[in-house]
Amino acid sequence: MQWKVLRILFLAFCLITLSPNLAKAYTAVGDNNYPPLVFLNQEGNPDGYDIEVLKLIEAKTKLTFTINLKLWDEAKIEVMNGKADVLIGVNKTPEREVYFDFSEPYLENHLVIFVLQNNFFIRGPGDLRDRRVGVQRGDLAEEYLKENYPAINLYYYNNQLEALEDLKKGKVDAVVGNYFTGYYWINKYGMNRQIKSIGKPLLTTSYCFAVQKGNKEVLAKLNSGIKAITLSGELKKLQDEWFGENYFWQSFLNRNNHLYYFRNILGIALFLILTAWLMVIYLRHQVHKATSELRLANEKLKKAYEDTIRAFFKALEKRESKTAQHSLEVNRIAMALGQEMGLSEKDMEVLNWGTLLHDIGKLGISDQILLKPGPLTSEEYEVIKQHPQLGYEILKDIDYLKEAAKVALYHQEKYDGSGYPFGLKGEEIPLLARICAVADALEAMIADRPYRRGRSVDEAIGEIISNAGTQFDPVVVEALLNIDRENLLAKNTTR
Secondary structure, eight states, X not given: OHHHHHHHHHHHHHHHHHOTTOOOEEEEEEESEETTTEEEOTTSOEESHHHHHHHHHXXXXXXXXXEEEEOHHHHHHHHHTTSSSEEEXXXXXTTGGGTEEEOOOSEEEEEEEEEETTOOSOOSGGGGTTSEEEXXXXXXXHHHHHHHOTTSEEEEESSHHHHHHHHHXXXXXXXXXEHHHHHHHHHHTTOXXXXXXXXXXXXXXXXXXXXXXXXXXXXXXXXXXXXXXXXXXXXXXXXXXXXXOOOHHHHHHHHXXXXXXXXXXXXXXXXXXXXXXXXXXXXXXXXXXXXXXXXXXXXXXXXXXXXXXXXXXXXXXXXXXXXXXXXXXXXXXXXXXXXXXXXXXXXXXXXXXXXXXXXXXXXXXXXXXXXXXXXXXXXXXXXXXXXXXXXXXXXXXXXXXXXXXXXXXHTXXXXXXXXXXXXXXXXXXXXXXXXXXXXXXXXXXXXXXXXXXXXXHXXXXXXXXXXXXXXXXXXXXXXXXXXXXXXXXXXXXXX
């Protein structure tokens, strides 16, 4: 019996010490919600481009990885402390090289700004100052913005999807994050009409694996695997599969393997197919060229529109910054009302421009009255009441702002006909101006002023309800009651 035990122990010892096929399993950790690069799929299993790269490395090097995905901050700390061997999917930066050693890159990554489609005031990182900017906690975006733009107000999220959802709701003004991940969520949840990326990438980085500083053994094995899959072409093929490129010639040749059995007509068939395909390529090129030229022309026109509005708004901001800030908040509330009322895309565009510029006529009011710190006399108030008509005169001759000019002209009219400048009543007042009137009054009541504190949202809405049918359109007031109160205070919320 003792002899059998000794023989079993001896065989086990030989297997452990002599077998070249037994490889150590390395622990790899990464973000559990960073698609399409790395994430947990619906079955709870690790998935994504990074995981496929690890599988290719395993096949080439006989390495074995135990993969555990979790919150990004937790994953980084585990590798820094030596509790895990490999950190999956890291953008290489000088700041991170203090804590990690990086593998050879296996992708080029881009850091970009996401904004709403109707945004006109954020066009680059310089415009993010004093704005609400969402970032994933511990992500490259947080590190980059803190280092280069410390005045930006950062709002922290566990992942990029949460940040984009709050951008759509108006709770932040922009999101800075990974290009691939951002567009993965935008496409998956149909946010293309609401959200876009702007400008050039803020930063282009090498995307790598990372190990604890000084862990040369694991790093060398990772680099050996990356080199092998790069030379074999497998890495390039994997990038095409995940990020949209398409190898036409390879698929064409695979399809035509079926022609092997038709040797007598192979030459003719191949010629016809090639000729037809070349014609398709030519036509597609022509269509693509024409489409690109049209898109470029539309983008230039849209940029000219935005530049015009931006110039108006900057002029108002330089003249009287409180009026400019008021206009931004009125715009935010009015857009929420328009969305709740189901306005068309065209009406939403007019409402956006009209509410941003509804007080532009105050540029025509003298400083002695507009900037007067104390109460106005009755004569001075009559001058102030001229600003709707002054705003209309400024905007009406700009073709694409003709409808928006009506919002500026009629936003002080009251539903019962007691407003100004024309004393219009009920539906004689354009709907978009009626929406602006409610948003204007609400913002004026909840905003702090030098001579008083703003009311609570509940008090302000109560005042608006009491004036439904007299000062305000009851239909617009009803829409206001259906909006989440938290969204009306979006500018004051923090995460």
